[in-house]
Amino acid sequence: MAQPGAGARGGVGTVDGTARVKGGHVTLKGVTWRPFGRREPVLRDVSFSLVPGERVLLVGPSGSGKSTLLRAVAGLLETADAGELSGSVAIDGHGPGARAGEIGLVLQEPGAGVVASSVGRDVAFGLENVGMPRADMPPAITAAVAAVGLSMPLDTPTGALSGGETQRLALAGALALAPSVLLLDEPTAMLDPGHAAQVRASVEGALAAYPITTVVVEHVLGPWVELVDRMLVLDADGALVADGPVGDVLVGERQRLLDMGIWVPGAPPPDPLASGAVVARPPNRRTQEVAATSLSIDRTTRLLDGSTRTHTAARLDRELEPTAGTATALVGPSGSGKSTVLLGFAGALEPAEGSIDAAGAPVSELSSRELATHVGWVPQWSSSTIIGRTVLDEVLVASHALGDESAERVVEAHALLTTLGLSHLAGADPRELSGGEQRRLAIASAILHQPPLLLADEPTVGQDRHTWAAVVGLLDAYRAGGGAVLVSTHDAALIERSDHVVELTPPPKAPRPPEPRRVLAGRAGPLALMLGALVAIPAGIIPDHWHTSLLVLAVQVVLACLALSAPGAGARPTGRLRRVVLRLLPGVLGGLSVGWSTWLLGGHDTTTAFTAALRVLIIVLPSAVLLPLVDPDRLGDHLAQRLRMPARPVVALAAALQRVHTFGAVWSEISLARRVRGLGLDARRPVAMVRDLATVTFGLLVRTLRMAADLAVAMDARGFASASRRTWFATAPWHLADTLVVLGALVPIAAALLL
Incomplete structure (x- = not known):
């Protein structure tokens, strides 16, 4: 199997066609970190140096700051978290992340690191940041995905992956870069023994292909001992208390490690602690x-x-x-x-x-x-x-x-x-x-x-x-x-x-269902779809009487039916009308609100009120039809490549929009967490229901902010912050369908002017 990082110029782990062939020299001096809201530091005066190509196992009791230390090495502590940071970190004599792709970080919760809507695009994200030529990306992506044992098609939605599969996807994204420093935060924690061994083998293969300086955080040390040279030990206070060759530390510090709670190889599991807390009260x-x-x-x-x-x-x-x-x-x-x-x-x-x-x-x-x-x-x-x-x-x-x-x-x-x-x-x-x-x-x-x-x-x-x-x-x-x-x-x-x-055994994979026919509007690119939604604004403003507004709305309805039709061979898409109606509900409520306020404040003029309500519907209807068809990844491609917009805001926008599609799942998670703990919505108590909806909405806001912070860390961990010349995995063509969507969107304006 081809390993990520293998190949000639332009392969994985290259920048501007020049291969990286050595690991990074990592130096930490007096690093101390205290998050705001915590009395005591999570890390205390941590200093060490890693020579290029060294493989290190970072261990410590739960809560000792291991994940925090990895973020410090990656230069990402202050990307999403607020706190007091002192000391210094250097990679090859410069600040961490100064060169795009030099550090690969697999986060402890890998789902937080998903930056694209499909498996292939997610792995490609780091390669784009390091400026890899487009032609070299497909084989690099295929090798990285195969190395971690992901067998699904590259267009599989990232939201369809299990927790273990998401973890392997995160590792594939890091390995694809063949970085000079690789940081792995419990990469096999959620995997079964077979898949965990596969991940370790893929890491070993990558390290054989490139002498990457590697730091692995794991609680169970045994399977990693043969892959590393050195062990660093943090105590419960976040201080570095042991540092040396892995064999020497395991032998010389064995009892100390056991006393700290470290899973020392060969030591049997501890006896469970007797607990009388709560459980003596069986209801x-x-x-x-x-x-x-x-x-x-x-x-x-x-x-x-x-x-x-x-x-x-x-x-x-x-x-x-x-x-x-x-x-x-x-x-x-x-x-x-x-x-x-x-x-x-x-x-x-x-x-x-x-x-x-x-x-x-x-x-x-x-x-x-x-x-x-x-x-x-x-x-x-x-x-x-x-x-x-x-x-x-x-x-x-x-x-x-x-x-x-x-x-x-x-x-x-x-x-x-x-x-x-x-x-x-x-x-x-x-x-x-x-x-x-x-x-x-x-x-x-x-x-x-x-x-x-x-x-x-x-x-x-x-x-x-x-x-x-x-x-x-x-x-x-x-x-x-x-x-x-x-x-x-x-x-x-x-x-x-x-x-x-x-x-349990994995259910047999049913044959992938045939792709349903794409609706006509879905065959257009994101710029045409967004432009089609925007030109509805003048179409709603121009009419000055409800007769004209109603005719313009009728024209839009006909165009919407045409846009959502799906001629051709293959399975017919289902649920199109239902989805549009659901998306229109907020617009309908907004139109009723505008019509009511216009009637109330405009001398009870029904004609003016009806015209105002129809204007809102005219503006909203194309958005309900067209905007859900916009693929965030393709939108970024088109904004950057066709409109020449700066890469950083474009990519950030696309990643944020990709997260919007997960809000339904996040809402479901929060709702389930509340429901299973007795806080679910109760339709029989309207006041309580409104209060609970507000609470869930606030929870969604908090989660969204946390997700945004984690997303920023994940993007910067794959070279986004330091990318100086970015390439693009996908092209951004303008097809006949794009022109037809824009021309179709102009028809209501023409109708309004003629009428």
Whole structure:
């Protein structure tokens, strides 16, 4: 297999056709970082130097600042986070990131690093930033994707990938650059052993092709020991306490590492900590079990044009009834549907075949309060479902939603935080915690209100020995107290402790459905579509009477029907009218509002009011038809290549618009996090419903800002900030369809002028 980075001039890892053939020299002097809102620094006076080509394993207990240190090396600490930074970082004598593509960073939560709407475009993003010629990109992308074991077509939407697949995509994007410094933040944490070995092999192959200076953060050290030369150890206070050849550190510092909670190779898993926090209070409702028949669950991916693609994400070939006092482990390779099954038990996904019932009713049909009394949920990515203002607030969310605001619950919440090593962070913003800390917080939040069934997706990922023992001890105690535990995990020690193991296999991939016929307007480029929407503004302003406005609107309706028609061979696209109507609803409400205010303030003149309302509809209708067909990636291509707009704002705009298409999924995540904790929308209480909608909307805003910050880090990690000469993976042609869309958009203006 061709490795990323292999090849002649212009191959992966080149800038302006000149191959990079050596790793970077990394120097840190006295780096200290204290985020605003934290009393103590996360990193304390860290200094070290890495020679070119050196391979380093960075270890430390959960929350010791390992991910923060990687961002410091990449020069990205202040890209998205605010805090006090002192000390210096240099790569080959200059500031990090001074040359585009010299540093590759795989983030701890790789989904945050997706910058494009399809797999191929996402891997190409870094290559564009380093100025690779367009002709050299396809083989480089193919090699990088193959090296990490992604077998899907390159036009697969990035939103359709599982967590493990997204992690491998992030690694492919970094390896494609063949950077001089490669930073990997737990690259195999969410993968099954087979895929994890494949990722390590791809890293080893890349390092064999290019002597890249590499820093790997992992909690489980054993599989990486043979690939690295040196080990750096951070303690719980973020200080560097050990540094040396990996073998020497493992032998000479063995007991110290074990005492710190490091997963030293060869050491057996620790004994789970006994925990009496909360679990000694088994409620009566624990007899209400949630059970599933054999089932099939589909997942639907929304494409950029508003259409959807549905595929079978999980199959369960047996009944699954987690009973009180037992732990059941869902196992299987990445992409086998483990998280999907848990989402089904959480009421987020309704099975296409079979059923998941609680107390005789489908779990998906339970009210929010009923759902919260049945299940607690620990999501795969714990950062995606944070609700509370502080860590303590987050733990108490479900209890308060169920009407339990007693002082006793607060005491138990503090006990849980102490058990999980989070008591010192009770007043901190939960969004600023490390990944491992957020996962433990999610467990505490799901357990405090004592549901009969705890659903935990990879609960031990990102944990050191001490926090692993605390998490597993808490799960054991919860089970001993009468709770049922259903976990998705690759953790062999956790699987061994389970009462039942259910193995899932990836559903057989159905033949890819034939591409539906493209609507006529969808065959045009983004500039023509946007121009077609913009020229509706004068078409709405010109008419001075409702008769004229109504005729112009009728012309637009005819043109919209023509634009959405899909002649030709192949499957007919579905749902076109429904999607346009849904998008028009805000415009209709706006038109009614304008008409009403015009009537009220204009002497109750119905003619003027009706004309004003029709003007709004004329302006809005083309946008509802055309703008959803705009592909953000293609928009960036066209703005930069045809209009010669500066690359940085154009690419940033395209990446931001690509994120807009994920807002529906983000809204669903936030809604599920609230619903499964008793805070779902209640249509029977209008005032409460409006308040809850406002809260979810605010949560979406907060998540959007966090996503924007993570996106900035991900883009800059692939050379965006320092790109001096950018190339483009795709062309930006102007076709006959573009001209026809623009001419068609001018017809309503001509009609308005003639009438």
